[in-house]
Amino acid sequence: MSIEELEMLRKKARNTMLIGIITSIVIAIILFAISPFISLFVIIFGVIITIIINVKPTRNFTLAFKDTFVLKTLESVFTDLIYEPESGLDESVIRNTGMMYMGDRYSSNDYISGKYKNINFTQADVHIEEEHQTTDSNGNTTTTWITIFKGRWMIFDFNKYFKANIQVSQKGFGNSKLNNWGAKIKYKKVMMEDQAFNNIFKTYAQNEHDAFYILTPALMEKIKKLTSNISGSLLFCFIDNKLHIGIQNNKDSFEHSIFTKINAEEVTKEISQDIKLITNFVDELNLDNDLFRREV
Amino acid sequence: MNTVYILIAIAVIILIFIIWYISLSNKLNRSVIKIDEALSGIDVALTKRYDVLTKMIEVVKSYAKHEKETLFEVIKLRKDMSIQERNDANRAMDENFKKINIVAENYPELKSSENYKTLQQSIADVEEHLQAARRLYNSNVSLYNQLLVSFPTSSIAKNKGMTKKEFFEADEIKREDVKIDL
Numbered sequence: 001m002s003i004e005e006l007e008m009l010r011k012k013a014r015n016t017m018l019i020g021i022i023t024s025i026v027i028a029i030i031l032f033a034i035s036p037f038i039s040l041f042v043i044i045f046g047v048i049i050t051i052i053i054n055v056k057p058t059r060n061f062t063l064a065f066k067d068t069f070v071l072k073t074l075e076s077v078f079t080d081l082i083y084e085p086e087s088g089l090d091e092s093v094i095r096n097t098g099m100m101y102m103g104d105r106y107s108s109n110d111y112i113s114g115k116y117k118n119i120n121f122t123q124a125d126v127h128i129e130e131e132h133q134t135t136d137s138n139g140n141t142t143t144t145w146i147t148i149f150k151g152r153w154m155i156f157d158f159n160k161y162f163k164a165n166i167q168v169s170q171k172g173f174g175n176s177k178l179n180n181w182g183a184k185i186k187y188k189k190v191m192m193e194d195q196a197f198n199n200i201f202k203t204y205a206q207n208e209h210d211a212f213y214i215l216t217p218a219l220m221e222k223i224k225k226l227t228s229n230i231s232g233s234l235l236f237c238f239i240d241n242k243l244h245i246g247i248q249n250n251k252d253s254f255e256h257s258i259f260t261k262i263n264a265e266e267v268t269k270e271i272s273q274d275i276k277l278i279t280n281f282v283d284e285l286n287l288d289n290d291l292f293r294r295e296v
Numbered sequence: 297m298n299t300v301y302i303l304i305a306i307a308v309i310i311l312i313f314i315i316w317y318i319s320l321s322n323k324l325n326r327s328v329i330k331i332d333e334a335l336s337g338i339d340v341a342l343t344k345r346y347d348v349l350t351k352m353i354e355v356v357k358s359y360a361k362h363e364k365e366t367l368f369e370v371i372k373l374r375k376d377m378s379i380q381e382r383n384d385a386n387r388a389m390d391e392n393f394k395k396i397n398i399v400a401e402n403y404p405e406l407k408s409s410e411n412y413k414t415l416q417q418s419i420a421d422v423e424e425h426l427q428a429a430r431r432l433y434n435s436n437v438s439l440y441n442q443l444l445v446s447f448p449t450s451s452i453a454k455n456k457g458m459t460k461k462e463f464f465e466a467d468e469i470k471r472e473d474v475k476i477d478l
Contacts, residue, residue, distance in 0.1 A: 213428035
């Protein structure tokens with residue numbers, strides 16, 4: 001699809017949204033003299049109707065945008081690529097690590113799987129929320145959703161074989177979950193010899209030896225460097241010879257607002273930044289170094 | 297009545313002191329156990345390294361029958377070795393590994409054989425395990441030695457006759473010095 005056609009789709013979605021909201025506001029102003037309550041109702045109702053009407057135009061634009069820009073950029077970097085913008089990681093993939101609090105509502109999109117430097121990876125945007133209910137003095141119950149995790153979840157083949165599960169969570173990544181009551185797998189807190197690393201991360205492992213085997217001084221340095229270069233907090237889970245990385249940055253990657261004009265150069269740059277987040281882990285952590293890959 | 301309160305207060309203070317003493321004593325005991333556990337990790341890694349090196353020497357000898365002048369160090373591993381003996385055994389293994397690489401440089405068919413390549417990969421992994429065991433052991437020894445020089449654990453350790461532990465000083469494998477072809 002050409003940029004012009006994409007712009008037409010974007011403007012259609014934007015205009016539908018603007019017309020709906022402006023119409024709601026105008027009607028609300030007219031009705032304000034009669035009843036402020038009705039006016040408020042009209043605004044809320046109008047916005048909801050506008051969002052519902054706008055679902056299709058926004059979806060059409062988003063899919064076309066991802067097909068035009070994201071897919072092409074991904075194809076230039078990865079092999080064996082599968083990109084499904086409307087699919088995500090199955091909830092069980094994260095749940096089965098046993099290392100993340102899963103809250104009450106889960107959604108995921110922008111599923112990508114492929115190979116980079118011959119390393120298999122999978123990634124998706126993930127949003128985990130927890131339901132909170134509050135009851136006021138009149139007995140009215142209000143439900144709110146608190147975000148537990150919003151960001152990207154990536155899974156890479158790891159280049160060492162290990163038996164024990166290990167978790168490294170950046171302090172401030174508050175929703176990792178281990179050692180809950182009755183858990184089958186018990187973890188020990190491990191203090192690495194690198195005090196600076198211990199100041200930034202909490203490390204838990206089923207056995208200390210594997211933690212020291214995986215977290216070599218060089219890897220710890222690289223993790224520290226990566227952490228300082230990435231906005232958001234990180235969770236590393238070494239499990240079943242895979243490396244799961246959770247990046248909590250409250251961002252929805254590979255998206256473009258319907259209110260922002262498409263500048264091909266800038267858009268490609270932004271998408272490249274989102275892709276670089278994947279490649280950086282392979283490059284910086286030397287995941288393509290297969291010196292230890294063969295089992296002994 | 298006052299005397300009773302004073303006696304109760306003294307008893308509580310003594311009880312707190314005993315609990316405190318026991319908890320610090322247990323902390324020291326736990327450190328020793330952690331060191332022993334880490335030491336067994338070193339022994340496992342040393343044994344694995346010894347096994348792989350022995351296999352490598354056999355492979356090298358089968359290819360390099362004319363290299364009679366290459367004398368590999370005789371290494372004997374046994375239970376209850378001191379840290380110094382473990383260090384010595386590990387250094388002897390380093391020497392053997394260097395000799396293996398020197399011989400292998402002269403025999404391209406040896407270097408390209410699948411068996412040798414597999415053993416090279418194994419030795420790299422075994423050495424990573426040895427380094428992990430060394431770092432874990434030394435980290436535990438460091439914490440234990442710190443307890444031995446810090447008050448009040450130093451006094452308790454002295455009463456229990458505890459002394460500083462030696463570090464295991466295996467060198468980090470300098471990969472740039474060892475050419476590994478895979």
